[in-house]
Amino acid sequence: MQWIWQMPSFKISCAALAAALALAAAGALLVTGASRAANESEAGPARPALTVTQAQPQRSTIALRLAANGDVAAWQEASIGAESHGLRLTEVLVNVGDRVQAGQVLARFATDTVQADVAQARASLLEAQAHAAEDQANADRARSLQATGALSVQQIAQLTTADKTAQARVQAAQAGLDAQLLRLRQTRVLAPDGGVISARTATVGAVVSAGTELFRMLRKGRLEWRAEVTAAELHRITPGTRVSVTTAGGAVLEGRVRMLAPTVDPHTRNALVYVDLPAHAQLRAGMFARGEFDLGSSAALTVPQQALVLRDGFSYVFVLGADQRVQQRKVQTGRRVADRVELLAGLDAQSWIAVQGAGFLNDGDLVRVVASQDSTQKTPVAQAKHAPSAIH
Missing domain, CATH: 1.10.287 (Helix Hairpins)
Structure with a gap:
């Protein structure tokens, strides 16, 4: 067999066969590349991942409010006690919750x-x-x-x-x-002022000494809200400031600041603000309430709340580019009023941002913007529809 491999004609045939196989492989690669290019040209450009609405930040006036918590307390309390010594109590005429007038007989001794x-x-x-x-x-x-x-x-x-x-x-x-x-x-215990009886220790038949408390009364029936405010915020409040107070039952009352505490608690660094409250059926001394001090208003740059996306503890918006791709941008938020949020930093007033559908976007996504009649007026779009891909 060795002499067959050494024949010149056989060597030429093997070389021709190898060349033919190489040409066939190259042709196959060319055909595959041409078909792939044809398929890509038929598919066209990338399709948008989501349909969104757009809006620009608005300049608006937002009320300056300072939130605080506190307790409802009596404006003033009156302690009504026995003035005689060693007398037996024979009659108690009022009970807790009764409203009394100045000079009214509350109890009698023998x-x-x-x-x-x-x-x-x-x-x-x-x-x-x-x-x-x-x-x-x-x-x-x-x-x-x-x-x-x-x-x-x-x-x-x-x-x-x-x-x-x-x-x-x-x-x-x-x-x-x-x-x-x-x-x-x-021997007749009289009310020193008008008000509401808040506590009663008087018992018929008891022999009490002088000075023993028999009743406790909320003078005039007046209640106040004692709000706790930090020392740094105390200077923003003045007597006469309007306050909106929300009770534990959900009732909203309008009050006014009567006075500020002259001292600050050295442990909590908080000061008390005394707010006069109107009479209301849901108000009770000792209950908790929250409120907001009306400190005026100021101009602010706001965006719809739907445009904000919270990720990793930070707030972001998606800015629409000329190529219909979005850019994720970190912003700093401030006050919230209804469905709008104040932006303190991170965005200028001329930028267009995605509103509805923003929560489904990622940086660099291609989007399709829904045209609306408000978009030409450079105001936020009120309503929009998600694309099917966003819903699913």
Whole structure:
């Protein structure tokens, strides 16, 4: 077999066969490339991934508001206690929640002992007055006889002194009677002012000492909101500032700042702001409430809230380019009013951004913008439709 491989004619045939195979492979590659190019030309350019609406940032006026939390408390509280000592409580006329007027009788104590003391004091006064009348008559006679010499100077002085002493005893007896009459009046517990009874410890039959609290009252029925504000924000609030307060039940009340606390808590660095509140059925002392202080307004650059995309804790918008591709741009947000958000940095007023459908976009995506009648006026588009690819 070795001599067959060494024949010249056989070597030429093998070389021709190899060349033919190489030409066939090159032809196949050319045909494959031509067909791929033809397919790409028939498919056309890349198709948009999503249909979006567009809008430009708007210059608008936004109210400056300062949010705060706090408790509802009584404007002032009145403590109503017993003024007499050792008397038995016989009648309680009001209960918690009752609205009372100034001077109204709230409770009564037993008056038997006090009335006996009043009678005794009145009798002592009558006795003192009788002695005083006798001593005064004696002093008058002595003074009339002074010129005759019938009585010595010492005797006249003793009668005059007795007259003055008797008059002093009358005044002391009168004071004792007044004290007992005062005790008699104190057997009736009166409301010092109008308001609402907030607490009651009075119990019928109890014998209480002077100073024991029987009732607690919200004066005038007035309540206030005590908001906690940081020391850095305290200077922005002044007396008379309007405040919108929302109760735990959802009621919204309009109040006004009455005063600012003169001190700041050294532990929390917060100060109290006292806000007068109108009467409302849902208000209760001790309840929690939140509110906002109206600090005026200022101009701001705003975008629709739908245009913002939150990713990794940051806010982004997608800016539309001339080639209909979007560029993801990080922005800094501020206040929120209804469906619009203030932009503090990251976007200029001339940029067009994607609104509806922005949450499905990625940086560099090709989009199709929905034409609307508002787009020619450079105002945000109110409504738009997602493409089927975005829905699914």
